[in-house]
Amino acid sequence: MPGFPHELGAFSASSVSSLFFLLSTLLFLSAACYLRGPPKNKEDLRLPPSPPKLPLIGNLHQLSALPHRPLRELSRKYGPLMLLHLGQSPTLVVSSVEAAGEVLKTQDIAFATRPFSAAAAVLFYGCRNMTFAPYGKHWRRVRTAVVVHLLNLKKVQSLRRTREEEIALMIRKISSSPSLATVDLSGILHAFSNGLMCRVVTGNCPEREVWSERFREAIDESTALLSRPRLEELFPSLAWVTRLPGADSRLKKVAKKLDVLLDEIMTDHERRAGRRDQAEEVDFLDHLLSADTASDYAFSREDLKAICLELIGVGSDTSYVVLDWAMAELMRNPAMMERTQREVREVAGGRPAPTEDDVARMPHLRAMVKEVLRLHMPAPLLLPRESMEATRVLGYDVPAGTRVFINAWAMARDPQWWEAPEEFRPERFLREEPPPADLRGSDFQFLPFGTGRRMCPGMNFALCVVELALAGLLYHFDWSLPAGTAPEDLDMAESPRIVVHRKMPLGLVAIPRSPSSAVVA
Numbered sequence: 001m002p003g004f005p006h007e008l009g010a011f012s013a014s015s016v017s018s019l020f021f022l023l024s025t026l027l028f029l030s031a032a033c034y035l036r037g038p039p040k041n042k043e044d045l046r047l048p049p050s051p052p053k054l055p056l057i058g059n060l061h062q063l064s065a066l067p068h069r070p071l072r073e074l075s076r077k078y079g080p081l082m083l084l085h086l087g088q089s090p091t092l093v094v095s096s097v098e099a100a101g102e103v104l105k106t107q108d109i110a111f112a113t114r115p116f117s118a119a120a121a122v123l124f125y126g127c128r129n130m131t132f133a134p135y136g137k138h139w140r141r142v143r144t145a146v147v148v149h150l151l152n153l154k155k156v157q158s159l160r161r162t163r164e165e166e167i168a169l170m171i172r173k174i175s176s177s178p179s180l181a182t183v184d185l186s187g188i189l190h191a192f193s194n195g196l197m198c199r200v201v202t203g204n205c206p207e208r209e210v211w212s213e214r215f216r217e218a219i220d221e222s223t224a225l226l227s228r229p230r231l232e233e234l235f236p237s238l239a240w241v242t243r244l245p246g247a248d249s250r251l252k253k254v255a256k257k258l259d260v261l262l263d264e265i266m267t268d269h270e271r272r273a274g275r276r277d278q279a280e281e282v283d284f285l286d287h288l289l290s291a292d293t294a295s296d297y298a299f300s301r302e303d304l305k306a307i308c309l310e311l312i313g314v315g316s317d318t319s320y321v322v323l324d325w326a327m328a329e330l331m332r333n334p335a336m337m338e339r340t341q342r343e344v345r346e347v348a349g350g351r352p353a354p355t356e357d358d359v360a361r362m363p364h365l366r367a368m369v370k371e372v373l374r375l376h377m378p379a380p381l382l383l384p385r386e387s388m389e390a391t392r393v394l395g396y397d398v399p400a401g402t403r404v405f406i407n408a409w410a411m412a413r414d415p416q417w418w419e420a421p422e423e424f425r426p427e428r429f430l431r432e433e434p435p436p437a438d439l440r441g442s443d444f445q446f447l448p449f450g451t452g453r454r455m456c457p458g459m460n461f462a463l464c465v466v467e468l469a470l471a472g473l474l475y476h477f478d479w480s481l482p483a484g485t486a487p488e489d490l491d492m493a494e495s496p497r498i499v500v501h502r503k504m505p506l507g508l509v510a511i512p513r514s515p516s517s518a519v520v521a
């Protein structure tokens with residue numbers, strides 16, 4: 001999702017007002033395209049219903065900075081399969097379990113590619129990463145390499161010690177804050193998830209902390225730029241404007257910064273390759289660099305930089321965002337905090353810290369995480385897909401090259417599938433009959449990680465990180481809101497950036513507990 005791709009996923013929407021300004025200055029440029037009229041055979045197609053649109057901007061005015069919300073309202077009126085026109089860009093919006101099944105399962109291959117993103121091309125060396133690679137050979141090679149060397153279940157389990165060490169570092173950092181001071185928990189969680197991802201991708205070398213900080217800054221900057229609506233995605237006929245000298249200069253500048261950093265890391269790895277001592281951790285980049293040049297995992301230097309950058313970006317934003325929402329929900333629900341904390345402390349006993357085996361025996365905590373993923377999906381519209389060929393969905397024609405948004409957020413709040421869908425009720429995932437929805441892509445009303453060929457490959461990794469880190473936070477500290485803040489005052493507004501996180505940073509007071517006192521009678 002970088003940190004990035006996911007961000008592009010929710011149709012980038014942070015500044016709808018600046019978009020309108022941009023559009024008005026470009027109206028005359030696009031008039032010629034508009035007057036050319038629709039393709040000749042369009043009348044013969046049975047297209048999905050569309051809300052009325054305005055000249056030139058189409059349905060753009062009906063979106064907001066958080067598009068999953070107005071898209072749900074529109075789908076209530078126009079149906080689970082709608083065709084919107086975002087500028088010149090036809091966009092299919094899918095909002096029901098049945099329609100999503102058709103697109104992501106029955107016709108998965110027809111919708112297995114992603115729309116081209118010029119911004120991603122700047123950052124990822126012409127989309128050499130996984131997320132924005134068009135469906136085909138390169139995408140398949142990257143995905144296989146990432147799964148084989150980093151994200152398969154066995155490998156994820158083998159990284160257990162790394163996760164435990166990074167969580168211990170985070171706990172120490174919180175413990176070292178002055179007694180009863182408010183800690184910037186959002187900042188700490190962000191630094192933790194970024195540091196962990198840097199370590200598994202680029203290793204545990206002395207420079208790691210500095211690299212991690214440089215990544216965090218540059219990724220933050222590029223995320224902000226990626227959150228803006230892109231002219232050429234909405235008006236493909238105006239793509240030439242983005243090729244003018246000076247266009248995209250900020251994005252190119254941050255891409256350059258990241259490139260310098262990635263080059264440093266690559267060179268460092270190449271230098272150390274021959275003289276690594278046995279005890280040193282072999283990281284993901286080491287694996288790919290040592291691939292036989294004739295093998296399927298031999299990538300160019302630019303491919304490797306694109307892949308590493310993507311993994312660090314994704315890992316930095318997503319896990320931290322889920323932890324942040326989870327802590328905020330617990331602070332708003334003291335009884336739930338008390339119950340989950342009791343479970344964590346009972347299961348982990350007097351150990352120095354909870355382990356992943358302990359977490360497997362914490363049903364309340366795991367149900368909590370699922371409920372957070374249901375109500376606060378980091379990627380509410382998943383990542384955009386695109387139809388590779390003309391096809392039909394639920395009796396409607398979908399032309400080739402149509403962008404597709406799956407409103408997974410709306411489906412996860414659909415009263416047809418969920419009781420009291422707007423309420424935070426982790427216990428819905430604890431009942432036995434009927435069995436609760438599964439998050440691994442088979443129950444379409446609950447798709448926080450998507451499904452099908454382009455489903456998130458980082459799901460196992462992310463769940464291990466989030467569950468263990470949350471267990472650690474609840475085991476080691478009692479938490480309270482800063483003086484004068486009541487639980488119901490906690491601001492749960494979403495930020496309009498692409499990975500949807502809480503708008504306001506979470507500041508909390510952490511009261512340390514010693515492990516021996518952590519066993520609740």
Ligand code: HEM
Pocket residue numbers: 001005006130131132143310311314315318319322377378379382383384447448449450451452453454455456457458459461462463
């Ligand atoms: C709670 C955390 C996470 C959530 C909710 C999440 C969610 C998603 C979603 C919704 C997609 C799009 C799926 C689709 O199009 O059907 C996706 C794709 C992706 N995710 Fe994640 N993700 C998370 C963590 C991670 C992590 C930790 C990594 C890597 C370490 C990762 C790597 C990726 C990649 C590379 C893709 C693109 C896959 C492709 O296009 O083939 N994600 N993720």
